[in-house]
Amino acid sequence: MAVVYSRPRSIEDVPFHYCPGCGHSIVHKLIGECIDELAILENTVLVAPVGCAVNAYNYFKCDTCEAAHGRAAAVATGLKRSLPDNIVISYQGDGDLASIGMAETIHAANRGEKITIVFINNTIYGMTSGQMAPTTLIGQKTTTSTKGRNDSMGFPIDMCKLISTLEAPVYVVRSKVTSAASALKTKKHIKRALTLQKEGKGYTFVEILSNCNTNWKMTPLDSNKWIDSTVEKVFPLGVFVDKFGEQK
Amino acid sequence: MKGNEAMAESAIIAGCRYYFGYPITPQNDVPEYMSRRMPAVDGVFLQAESEVAAINMVIGASAAGKRVMTSSSSPGISLKQEGISYLAGMNLPAVVANITRAGPGLGDVTTAQSDYFQATRGGGHGDYRTPTFMPGNVQELADMTVAAFDLADAYRTPVMIIADATIGQMMEPITLPKPTGKVFEKPWALTGAKGRAKNIVRSLWLYPDPGLPQNNEQLQKKYAQIEREYRMYEEYKTSDADYLFVAYGTTARIVREVIGMLRSEGIKAGSFRPKMGWPYPYEELRACAKGKKFVLTVEMSYGQMVDDVRIGMNGDIPVHFYGKAGGVILTTKDIITAFKGYI
Numbered sequence: 001m002a003v004v005y006s007r008p009r010s011i012e013d014v015p016f017h018y019c020p021g022c023g024h025s026i027v028h029k030l031i032g033e034c035i036d037e038l039a040i041l042e043n044t045v046l047v048a049p050v051g052c053a054v055n056a057y058n059y060f061k062c063d064t065c066e067a068a069h070g071r072a073a074a075v076a077t078g079l080k081r082s083l084p085d086n087i088v089i090s091y092q093g094d095g096d097l098a099s100i101g102m103a104e105t106i107h108a109a110n111r112g113e114k115i116t117i118v119f120i121n122n123t124i125y126g127m128t129s130g131q132m133a134p135t136t137l138i139g140q141k142t143t144t145s146t147k148g149r150n151d152s153m154g155f156p157i158d159m160c161k162l163i164s165t166l167e168a169p170v171y172v173v174r175s176k177v178t179s180a181a182s183a184l185k186t187k188k189h190i191k192r193a194l195t196l197q198k199e200g201k202g203y204t205f206v207e208i209l210s211n212c213n214t215n216w217k218m219t220p221l222d223s224n225k226w227i228d229s230t231v232e233k234v235f236p237l238g239v240f241v242d243k244f245g246e247q248k
Numbered sequence: 249m250k251g252n253e254a255m256a257e258s259a260i261i262a263g264c265r266y267y268f269g270y271p272i273t274p275q276n277d278v279p280e281y282m283s284r285r286m287p288a289v290d291g292v293f294l295q296a297e298s299e300v301a302a303i304n305m306v307i308g309a310s311a312a313g314k315r316v317m318t319s320s321s322s323p324g325i326s327l328k329q330e331g332i333s334y335l336a337g338m339n340l341p342a343v344v345a346n347i348t349r350a351g352p353g354l355g356d357v358t359t360a361q362s363d364y365f366q367a368t369r370g371g372g373h374g375d376y377r378t379p380t381f382m383p384g385n386v387q388e389l390a391d392m393t394v395a396a397f398d399l400a401d402a403y404r405t406p407v408m409i410i411a412d413a414t415i416g417q418m419m420e421p422i423t424l425p426k427p428t429g430k431v432f433e434k435p436w437a438l439t440g441a442k443g444r445a446k447n448i449v450r451s452l453w454l455y456p457d458p459g460l461p462q463n464n465e466q467l468q469k470k471y472a473q474i475e476r477e478y479r480m481y482e483e484y485k486t487s488d489a490d491y492l493f494v495a496y497g498t499t500a501r502i503v504r505e506v507i508g509m510l511r512s513e514g515i516k517a518g519s520f521r522p523k524m525g526w527p528y529p530y531e532e533l534r535a536c537a538k539g540k541k542f543v544l545t546v547e548m549s550y551g552q553m554v555d556d557v558r559i560g561m562n563g564d565i566p567v568h569f570y571g572k573a574g575g576v577i578l579t580t581k582d583i584i585t586a587f588k589g590y591i
Contacts, residue, residue: 041441043440044440045312045439045440055454057448057450060446061446062440062441062446063438063441063446063448064446064449064450065307065308065448065450066334066338066449066450066451066452067307068304068331068334071300071301071304071307071331074296074300074302074305074308075305075307075308077294077301077305077308078266078304078305078307078308078311078316079308079311079312080308081292081294081305081308081309082292082308082312082313082314082316083312083438083439086439103297103298103300103301104297104300104304107296107297111294
């Protein structure tokens, strides 16, 4: 019988700890498929962040280095400078990348480190159970903004926009995984970013809008609808930078 | 050669090809020297956006199996403590040099020895130790830099060098060290899982995974081995001495002068100089101090290493302390006055 669907070879055959319906599982699978299709598993080093994806080393079959909260881009810099022929992927969430790690994020981008950042933006701190993130929307309720985020707490930070102002990045894109179609599109973006890295072109940044249904206190379906109807308005999808032209 | 540059060149001699740093006085000669030298030896110099980023780049390069170093001075070393704790927990080798200045806070850019606790007691969070070299002159700074890389690789641990700003900034004629030629296999390094199972470099294990207690016990075993292997100290005119000084770094040089002055007055004094702050040569110090009337510990601090002297003496004989900190170099006159107060 023909196999029509299977777990990517780059992903371990173990149950994920992620909540049912969470985007992390989908994005892991997409990255795994891209690693398979580009045949780079034996050449890839992943940086696992602090956040819900802290255990990513249990799920990917590639070499993996943990990083302290916010420091993944600096660890990835050290790895890539030491291993210029390897593929280095830094997988990070919004608290990690856009709050405590903002300096590391911006400066790695500004130096044009030849790494790929996969940025899961779910507008909340998931691992620590639902505090306000730098990407939390105005009005969004979290455990540290119980009446909704107001402007005295700062505004949601648009990382793609911010990174696009820099000279060095070669590929900056925002995508989502709220449907099969959007997930497939996201996969194309991840694959393009990894391909550009493989070709030594430069810094690539893939932001993915993803739900945190547990901490948003919604069903997975409703949380995906909320991304489509509301989150996407604050964080519009699209290719922000593609110095080498969109792949047809 | 200037202390800071001698250290940088010795790192290159030791095979270090990766340096990540951030400017801070009084160690700026190190990143400046590395920025010139690293490209010449096909190495990597990178000026990071902060000390925090620099130490995390060190983690990345070390995880990739490379010999890597960073340097800073006191306030910058405080920022690096997060990364040093991770290096220890992740079992990653690296050399971290602290050309110490005065604190607390921004303090002063001038010399001090007030980071002894930070270096020898862990500095960051968690149960770990950092082997800590304490050179007394530029030659030792150079030699210890080479030794630090071997220790780091042999035990997969971060190693610190603490040299007061005087040693970093001072010029002395030296003979550059030779490479030791020791080779350390690093099968744990992250290089891509080709033809082997994947490698993971981590410091996190969540309950009920037994990984964390296992890793911590393994660290303690490693530290016990290092304690057995490393006992570095120097004695000066101690055999006939009635009084014993204990001092390290630049202070130990001043104390030598004091000993000469006291001896010319007929007072028999000697000195014991620890060359490492951890492991501390407790037993050797105790043996050396046996039969002396008292021990006077002298530091450019308000009393840090003196705690180790008291542990070593364990109440056998009186331990006194004299020290000042805040960018002042102790004078022979002040030390002698303090000493005579205890006779």
